[in-house]
Amino acid sequence: MHLQGVADKIMCKAFPTTLKRPARIWFSRLTPNSISTFEELNAQFASHFIGGHRYKKSxxxxxxxxxxxxxxxxxxxxxxxxxxxxxxxxxxxxxxxxxxxxxxxxxxxxxxxxxxxxxxxxxxxxxxxxxxxxxxxxx
The missing domain is CATH 1.10.1200 (Non-ribosomal Peptide Synthetase Peptidyl Carrier Protein; Chain A)
Incomplete structure (x- = not known):
């Protein structure tokens, strides 16, 4: 979408269609109108789920x-x-x-x-x- 120059509003609307399970729940709990750009959505998503990767065990x-x-x-x-x-x-x-x-x-x-x-x-x-x-x- 970035390569095709799609507007932020459309990317924000399309974003939730790619989510599954925990990510979809996270998205549904966002406060309406709390994010104004796709970059902000991307940053919040990454900061929320960066801790979700599997850590190596002992x-x-x-x-x-x-x-x-x-x-x-x-x-x-x-x-x-x-x-x-x-x-x-x-x-x-x-x-x-x-x-x-x-x-x-x-x-x-x-x-x-x-x-x-x-x-x-x-x-x-x-x-x-x-x-x-x-x-x-x-x-």
Whole structure:
């Protein structure tokens, strides 16, 4: 609309048609005639929703992730990695500690302690080897 030189009034009228859920509610609660330009609307929108972006989580949230009783290793890794991706600048040692802490007692955990991986890449390397054996035994 800016490129086509559309007037502020039209942009302000068109703006709410692009909003969904919380943004639409925010817009509906604005005081009528409280905004006079599209730039002002844009600034208020940005200042209200800039805090709405998802913040990175702390590594503390990983400590609560535990492998469930009947959960396959592959599923646990997927769940753990999804949470780990939300962490800002995760330390490899903490990732390894949280991951191993959440594992059920068993052969894979024993093999990790035996091989003493230093990074999550090492853990995943051993996990892939273990899962291949698991898959072969199931087949």
């Amino acid at each position: 590594t503390v949230c990983l400590i609560n992730i535990k492998q469930r009783k009947d959960e396959m290793l592959r599923s646990y890794i997927t769940r753990f990695n999804k949470k780990a991706l939300l962490i800002n600048k995760a330390n490899d040692k903490i990732l390894v500690a949280a991951f191993t802490n959440g594992l059920r007692k068993g052969k894979f955990l024993f093999s990790l302690y035996k091989n003493d991986p230093k990074t999550m890449s090492d853990v995943l390397y051993w996990a892939i080897k273990y899962m291949k054996v698991e898959d072969a035994l199931l087949a």
